[in-house]
Structure formats: structure tokens, C-alpha cells
Amino acid sequence: MSLTEQVRSGDRLSLARLLTLIENEDQQGITVLGELYANTGSAHVVGITGAPGTGKSTLVNHLALALRQGDDGKTNDDKVGIIAVDPSSPFSGGAILGDRIRMRDLAGDPGIFIRSMASRGALGGLSRTTHSVSQAMDAAGFQWILIETVGAGQAEVDIASTAHTTIVIDAPGRGDDIQANKAGILEIADILVVNKADLPGAENTRRILELALHMAAPKDQDESTTSDRSNWEPPVIATIATEGEGIGELKAAVLEHQSHLQISGEHETRERSRVVHQLQTMLRDSLLDRFLEDDSSKRFDAMVETVLLRQQSPIEAVGKVLDEVNT
């Protein structure tokens, strides 16, 4: 059986090997993912992001447990794939991937597959190949894919163009209301979570976030002027992830957002912008790779020198090289 067929049949070792090939941008991985691509599109991808130490991994652990359970409390057939991204060292390229530590409750469940990924130099909170890894899990029959980003600050918003539903996690004591009104990570939230709700100040954090959201989308606003987030007002949910508290509410919110996307037609809109984003990013990365690989005349090295000597600005140097490449 070929690797493609093995992955399609649900063989976990083959899936694991395929994910490595994809991550290494190996030609075989690209070929197999191409063969599997027609099988993708049925998974619901949930992104989980937030600052380091807010409890992302712990929350993913409990959300995965909840998604594996039907309303009757029994294990259901929905398989859950988890992708946990941690940062690579900018110096050695190495990484410590420690998200599994918080996900030990998930061990032994054949309906769950956890893959840790290093960011490998990417800055948006994911790695270059996270999107493709998610698609491979989709093709392998995972109904839910949870992607946990690198601990994010204010601007790591790539997850919003990869996930269908983005959960942003905050915790008490992390700044005042001006932080909540800055552009960036809060804007991408479909669901906001205030984790560690047992800590002092949690209620205050929740109120600040709700107020900030309300300023963004007042309920009485004329329908024609509402944003393209299409009338979805992100709920703010208080959780204590270590205790599993608030997880039922969170799961309900995810399901509600999923059906909102379907009913409002927003699902198609997001799929389109997902494809646009992925193509643009890949095109950019591949063009740069190709340019550097093919750079036999050492144009790039020359650019570095002229900019260092301040003979031209970086933008001029890039403009000139592009003109040369195009002619």
C-alpha cells in the first residue's frame, strides 16, 4: 500500500511519517499531500492562541476531552487532531516542545493524535508548514483539529487565517483596558476565554474584554455597517482549565460558532481567504527560497554589502534586483 493509501486508511504511523515529510518540505510529502488534497475540507479547525502561560495547553487538553464526548457522556466517533507549536531557538534552530506535558489526560485514546511542531523561524505564531500538517490530518479523517500557537504577544495573528474558529485566551492581571483596545490579537477572537478565573481580578478582566468587544460591535448597529465578521459577537467565557471548569460552555460556544459559520455563509468566505492567505504565503516563501538557491551571481550578497555601506536603501536594493530578475 502506498503512503497515501495508508494515511487515508487511518494508519497512525504512516500519518506521523507524512507529517515529518511535510514539515521537512520533502518532495515526497508534497506529492502525497497533493494526492490527499481532494480528501480534505471536512475538518473543523480550531485555533487556540494567547500569551505564554495563560493556559493554552491545559485548555486544549480539556477541550479535546470534551469534543471526544457526546451529549450522553459516552465517547463519540469524532477524532481530534492536535497540533501544538512552540518556538525554535533563533540561534541553534533547536526547540523544546513541552505542550504534551499538559495533555497527559489524552494518552491512550486512539481517537486523539498530538503532534508537536517547532516554529522553525516563522514569526506569526505558527510554522511555515502548520497549515499543510493540518490538511494532512484532515485527510486522515480527523473531524476536529486543534492548533495551539506559540505563546503569542500582540501581533501573532496567522492562526486566524488558518483556523475556522479562533479562541483567544487571556488571564487576569495582564494589563488595563488600553491593552484590550489595541489592534491585533483580540480582534481575531471568535471566542474569548478568561482562564484562571479563580485568581483575583478575573471578573475585572472579563468586564474589560466585554466592554472592548462591545465598542467594536455595538448590538444596535445598523446591519449594513457591521463588519465582515458577520454579526457574530464573540462570547467571553470564564474558565479554570486546570479543574476543567467552564469547558462545557467553551465547547458549546465552539459548536455554536461552527453552525454560525455554516448558516451565515461565512464559512465559504473564510475558506476563500484561507486559500488566498496560504497561496500568498507559500508563493512568497518559495520565491525567496528559489531566489536564494538560484543566486549563482551572488546578487544577494552584493545587496547586503551595498546596504551595509549605505550606498542604497534596502527597498531600493530589492527594487533593482526584482527588475533584473524580471528582465
Next chain:
Amino acid sequence: MAKTTLRVLIAKPGLDGHDRGAMVVARALRDAGMEVIYTGLRQTPEMIAEAALQEDVDLVGLSILSGAHMALVPRVLELLKSQKQDNVKVLLGGIIPDDDLPKLKDLGVAAVFGPGTNTKDIIRIVHEITSLKPDVAN
């Protein structure tokens, strides 16, 4: 452009109370450019084999201080084999009496590191072992 980065699982099977040594090794391998999946304390052999499978690692490093290595290590090796993860190399660190070394090597442990091992030696041996790794493609 195909890249390869060594992926290593560092795991602590059994009931050890601390993981300082395992953390030191994990950190050293990170600084040598490897991706180290760290699973934390009190892992069962089943959890370790499953994590190795999902993460598709080249290498599993086990740290055992409790003296239970002759029970835990063979179980991990057995599971790896039964799951067709024969290509995964297993290293062992911790408090391991010299008398057990021949038996552990026979079972298939690639190397054993006792207290005080220089992390540079660990990295060198990791590189030696993994360059012998057969091609896993298909």
C-alpha cells in the same frame, strides 16, 4: 528545499520525583539544534511509545533514577518494536548499575549515560547513532 532536523523524545518512565537531569539533557540537545519533545514525569511505557509514534522521533531518551530500568526499558523497546518503530534509537540515562549494561545493550539500548556525563559526549553519540539510521522513506 528538504530540511532535516533531528527530533528527540525525552521521557521519564516510572515514579521518579524530579526531572532535573532529563531537563539538562533536553536543554543541551536543544542548543545542539535538535527538536526535543519533552513529556514530563511519570510516563508509562505505553504513553512513551505512543508519543514517539505520533511525533515520529528519531530517538527516544529515557531517564530513570528509581532502579526500575530492568522492568521499564524492555517494555518500551517491546512496544516500539511491535508498533514497527524499529528505526527509533533508544538511549538511557540515570542511575544504572554497571552490571545491567550488557543486558541493556543486548536488548537494543543504543547507549547508556550515567551521572556526570558531559552533555557534549551525549550530543556526539546522538550524532553517531542517528547517522547510522536507515532511510525511513516508505
